[in-house]
Amino acid sequence: xxxVTQAQTEISVVEKEDVTLDCVYETRDTTYxxxxxxxxxxxxxxxxxxxxxxxxxNEISGRYSWNFQKSTSSFNFxxxxxxxxxxxxxxxALFTGTASKLTFGTGTRLQxxx
Amino acid sequence: xxxVTQTPKFRILKIGQSMTLQCAQDxxxxxxxxxxxxxxxxLKLIYYSVGxxxxxxxxxxxxxxxxxxxxxxxxxxxxxxxxxxxxxxFCASRLEGFSGGYTFGSGTRLTVV
Numbered sequence: 001x002x003x004v005t006q007a008q009t010e011i012s013v014v015e016k017e018d019v020t021l022d023c024v025y026e027t028r029d030t031t032y033x034x035x036x037x038x039x040x041x042x043x044x045x046x047x048x049x050x051x052x053x054x055x056x057x058n059e060i061s062g063r064y065s066w067n068f069q070k071s072t073s074s075f076n077f078x079x080x081x082x083x084x085x086x087x088x089x090x091x092x093a094l095f096t097g098t099a100s101k102l103t104f105g106t107g108t109r110l111q112x113x114x
Numbered sequence: 115x116x117x118v119t120q121t122p123k124f125r126i127l128k129i130g131q132s133m134t135l136q137c138a139q140d141x142x143x144x145x146x147x148x149x150x151x152x153x154x155x156x157l158k159l160i161y162y163s164v165g166x167x168x169x170x171x172x173x174x175x176x177x178x179x180x181x182x183x184x185x186x187x188x189x190x191x192x193x194x195x196x197x198x199x200x201x202x203x204f205c206a207s208r209l210e211g212f213s214g215g216y217t218f219g220s221g222t223r224l225t226v227v
Binding site: 004035045 | 149204218
């Protein structure tokens with residue numbers, strides 16, 4: 001069975017602080033994909049990144065970076081110099097061929113204040 | 115290219131009423147999914163379809179029905195609405211293959227009173 005755990009329910013930071021959102025996953029598949037989605041207050045789901053299980057390279061996109069470590073089954077997401085516009089709920093998700101579906105974590109609500 | 119279109123965006127139902135949430139995609143995606151998102155929670159899979167004429171249950175199928183008569187459309191039917199079905203419903207689609215790239219609709223916010 002697939003499982004995604006986002007242990008941080010809610011995080012509050014002051015603008016310009018760095019923040020890391022944790023994601024731990026479980027699967028017996030050797031081939032899988034990991035995702036991060038952002039859900040702003042408007043409610044839509046915004047795709048941020050997709051990473052396959054064979055690519056453990058860290059990725060950086062502007063202020064966003066992702067750290068994928070298969071040894072600890074983690075796919076953590078860091079926002080550098082956070083901004084108020086980063087306030088949202090962030091979901092980590094896992095896709096495996098066995099399940100053929102996306103399994104979501106429960107999300108982490110990030111509140112960035114001035 | 116419209117992507118995944120969900121209608122309606124909002125709806126209030128009375129207990130016991132029924133309704134159909136519409137989902138249509140114009141990307142010729144084989145796979146389609148219905149998720150529900152309860153307040154403060156992640157998304158849970160209700161039903162999914164791997165192609166026209168083929169549907170299967172997800173984690174939380176009770177109280178819902180689906181059909182997939184065409185590649186484009188994947189309606190979700192609620193029979194005898196209950197307060198526990200108050201939620202935001204998301205439809206999604208993807209191509210066959212292991213890339214797993216999902217396209218999500220903008221959601222339907224349903225309240226059962």
